[in-house]
Amino acid sequence: MEENVKVKILAFVLFLSISLSQAFAGGFQLNENSARALGMGGAFTAVADDPSAIYFNGAGLTQFSGVNFMLGSTLIAPVFTFRGVSPQVTEYDATKQTFFPTHFYATYRYNSDWAFGIGFTSPFGLGSQWDSSWVGKYLAEGISLKVFTISPVAAYNLLDNLSISAGLVYSFASVNITKEASQYPFAGDALVTMNGKDNSEFGYNLGALYKPSDNLSFGVSFHSKILYRFKGTVSTIGASQLASVLPNGDVSADLTAPLNLAFGAAYRIIPELLLSADFQYVGWSSYDTLTFNFSSPKESVANPRMYDNSYIVRLGAEYNLNPDWDIRAGIYFDKSPVKAEYVNPSLPESNRLGFSCGLGYKITRKLTLNAAYLFIRNNQLTVNNSLEDYATGNVVPAGTNPNSYSPFNGTYNAYANLVSLTLSYSL
């Protein structure tokens, strides 16, 4: 026989399933940036009469005077379960986690025409953690996305009953993703860890508030979309035999946070009772494909997300019990931007209902405490046309024959409890 014959005896292409694209799932927007607004179901665009106006509608800053501070945090405790994969109904529970996004605002009324403010908020964020051996491990294991903004806003009284505002948004963000990658046909998974950040992106916001009478107000608020260009590193722990095909090195990915356009109306029906309603349009269609670019081995993984624009309808009420006490309640409906076939367990997304209640108490003339509780219930979602392939972790193109991949069909349930506390102080 010939010597040194180098022949491949077994043609074999390693099926490397590093599709990390599902990392950013839908609805990672956080609107819980004030306990008072939260208590009113978030219907605050036409109210905006405290320092959190910086987030909800900057034009509201002209409604009050002096120097004011507001500091608060919201505890978010979501619960996710998945039952499947169809026809199996085995239940998998995501690890319970709690998050504490913080908000801080400072405002200054310069004169009768001008008011200024600066705010620090976390308008987007996401965290979910599943067991490393669960059935959907190639689709989602752990993710933590944190987005922060610092936003100076100026508001101007254009007319007696009309004020407008404009704000600059400086934002920085970080993301951590852990994921299992299949080493098929070899036993055992490779653990992929990615860390990325983007320290400097900019956006803007605009607002307007119109008060045709003392009891009636209308508000409009616009937040631009922001493109985050995450850069970071990927490291993979897997079999040494596969080292040449496992990603290690640099990774980059772009993610667009959607624009928001909110319309609000508020009416003081009796002196003690304020009613408020919002319609918030969210431009999620900007989130269509998420692409990860790896440096070693050089490879780009593009994944369709195909979000739809969506909206949130909010109703809220605030009742002044007495000069010291306010009680509040609200309800909202949040339309899911994610088509069922693209739902990924990183954040099981479906239409949501939110029920809130809250109270405010003037501890002293200068110090106010607001507290709110919000319960969010996701509609039960049964997916039977998933494009998420749980054997590989890839997303297959729409229209793919469901017998030619492993669709991640099953039933999602999710709910969340939120508690928010905010302290306001007026100099």
Next chain:
Amino acid sequence: MKKLLNLILFLKEWTAVVLLVVFIVSGCQDRTNLTGPSSKSGNADLSRYVSIGNSITAGYQSGALYQSAQVYSYGNLIAQQVNSNYSIPFISDPGLGGRIEVQSFNPATGVINLTVNSNVGAPINSNYPSSYNNLGVPGAVVYDVLNATSSTTCASYLVGGSANQYFDIILRGKGSQYAQAKGLKPSFVTLWIGNNDVLGFATSGGTSPSTPTDAGKFQGLYTLLGDSIASMGAKVVVANIPDVTALPYFTTVGPLMAQKIPWTYIHSKGSPGLFYQAHGNTSASLTYADSAALASYKVLITLPASNYTGLLGDTTGLYYHLIGATVPTGIIVTQPFGFSPYNPWPDALILDPAEITTAETFTFEFNSTIAGVASSQGFGLVDINSFFNSIASGGLVENGIGFSTAFFVGGLFSLDGVHPTNRGQAIIANEFLKVINSKFGASYSLINVDAIPASIVLAKRSMFFKGIYPHFAPGAFKHLLD
């Protein structure tokens, strides 16, 4: 201060209200009940399920019996699918027998090198008070199910003096496979036995034993076994025996030799092909196989023979030196190994056409017996033979994942070329579930094969062999049919 006190009092009043709201709202989770599987469906009741069989039933893979493969034995997969308790005689990884693992793998070329893990595992739950639900014993033949109670009462010991340790480990002196199954008062039994009654003959190249179990004897044993199992009063499903000659153990090396041997050069030196010893021949031989015969499975080269393909043309008698045998009379080792009638390819490394016919004929006879017993006893019959033949000819696709009977890349067989992978076991389990559903009017859902993890083990150790053939360490198959 007074204000603060007011606040505290107020919060105390409201705490109850808030808690009540939380309680009410939390109740609105909209969790429509999805019913989990029940162990009873139609006329089938798998709440007390026992599987009887051999190494395939035990969950043996890649030349060893070890826990991380045992949990994917088809019996356990069925039990999990129907929510039934099922105990297994676990042996810690890397198990007993010498697990074959992939030492190196080149993703660019697909070349793999194999090694044998020299570590051994040990029984984990040998104190389990009851009998195991998984009563698959590696190496068991049809005789053993009713008769073997230990390593020295099994057929391999009685016939060839080879004590099979698995009978001691799994049966633990509590009686035969049959007796222990009966003791568990099962509501459902699966029986898959008889493979080794022909496989031992085939994997040894028709040398050890030199014939399969006598067909008449098999019929008598299996009929008695059928009567005995029927007497338990359980619902029963049996499986028949796949055509062993389509296993990757037999179909991998021959085509590679057809492809890689420099035939033009061989012919120019006057050799028409690969000279080999026909069945029972231990001396010089004029029979030969050309490249077409090797490529088209007219003769079958066994997988362990890949260890000796590098010796083709050798003129020093290295083969006999390596296997520790004296050179048989009539063999001239200075003639080129495999290419001379006086130094032919050994009988133990090849199934010649007659041996192939023998294996297929006996498989057919055994399957006729199994079908007859299943029919007369009212057992369900899993026709693994037909199913396996259809995969051998056309492959199988499960949710886009392709399977074939090819070695390693086919996905169905582990690295010993005989025993199924985890996913192969899941595919088998589904064949059982389909028969259970149709025979007993049950509606158990099938297993998602794509949710079953891959099972080819990558070695962590450094001993390996380089070569163009899958290369097995000496002794890799020693315990294959203990």
